[in-house]
Amino acid sequence: MTALIVAAVILAVIALVFLVLWLMARGRLRRIDRDWTGSERTRIELELSLAEQTGRLAIIRDLQDVAVHGISRLVSHAEGARYTAESDPSSAVRVVGGVADAGRDALADMRRVLTVAREGEALASPQPGLQSAKNLFRVMRDAGLEVVFEETGTRYELRPGAELAIYRILQAALSNSLKHGGRGTEAKVSFVWTGDGLQLTVDDDGIRAAARRTGDETDRHTTSVDDDLRSLTETVTGAGISQMRQRAELFGGVFTARSVPGVGFSVSVTFPSLRFHNGVHGVDLPR
Incomplete structure (x- = not known):
């Protein structure tokens, strides 16, 4: 009986040691991932x-x-x-x-x-605008993100501040897609220009991309009604999300971000009156 107790204690100690080592390795990997993300954004x-x-x-x-x-x-x-x-x-x-x-x-x-x-x-500290989007897509593709872009409607001239805000929202959304979805994630970017406004959406398949890498796509695609309800009602938080929301609100935009169960993540910004609301809050600039 004593021998069993000793063996159990030894096994418990070994398990505890392995747990500590695993936690240390996990923390180290997280630090490496954060460092890589920061370096990638700098690049x-x-x-x-x-x-x-x-x-x-x-x-x-x-x-x-x-x-x-x-x-x-x-x-x-x-x-x-x-x-x-x-x-x-x-x-x-x-x-x-x-x-x-x-x-x-x-x-x-x-x-x-x-x-x-x-x-x-x-521009030594560059202030890019929408004309820089193609360069952004190219860099993101080189980093492993599959970017698909479509644009409908007639684009009109915006003031530099509005262009920079839209560009930064797009950059942050694509960076998040790459960070959370990993290489091989597909991000669909859409610009829809209306007579007075603009809708920008970035939809990625980060969850499916992770499933493809691990080979368990069937399990990942199984979702429930609760998953769908949670997706519609959850409040997504984080520094990057807050910054995107603040940039959108500066120009009268409505920002939404949500997970899509079994698929990935979606970011959408609707600027209902961007054509007249891109320099002075609430003022119809051409009039």
């Missing part, structure tokens, strides 16, 4: 910044070629004016007028180059 930001600056440098090169050509033309006109002045002073006056016109054109070209360069300096 995404840097790649987007690089893409923005690369495109800007290409524009500067093109404008610089035009400016150099304009200056070359200006020098040619000036040389012609000098020779004309020696032989026909009256004609030289007309030639000088051409020199002035060429000079103004060259000056305008140089100003365009400087404008683009200064904008690049101002």
Whole structure:
């Protein structure tokens, strides 16, 4: 009897040791995962910044070629004016007028180059807009997220603040899809433009993606009425969710986030009057 008690104590101690080791390993893996997520987001930001600056440098090169050509033309006109002045002073006056016109054109070209360069300096800490969405999709795809994008309706111009808010919501939603669903998750992004507003949705299949990786898709797809009810009534919280909601509310948006049982996660933002509500709260800007 004593031997059984000793054996039971030994087994209990061994089990306790294994439990402690498992908890330590689990905590270490969580820390690694958090570090990886932070590094991945930093990499995404840097790649987007690089893409923005690369495109800007290409524009500067093109404008610089035009400016150099304009200056070359200006020098040619000036040389012609000098020779004309020696032989026909009256004609030289007309030639000088051409020199002035060429000079103004060259000056305008140089100003365009400087404008683009200064904008690049101002964007050293980039403030992306909707035009950067393609770069965001590319970076997310490289990270392992399958992004499907569709857009309906006619897009209209928005002020930079509104574009930045929408972009950050999109970026956060896709980052969450990758973080929680893992590689192979499909995220469907939809922009629906109406006469006055915009609806943005990001639907992912993170639960199915995890099931595909573990090979138990059948079990994961089994859901109950309680699961559906919980999905409709639960309040999703978290720092990222709160930030997305706050960004949406700044421009009159209605933000919703919920899990889809057996499938994944859905983020939706409806801006009912974004066309008139993207710079000043409650003011119809064009009127």
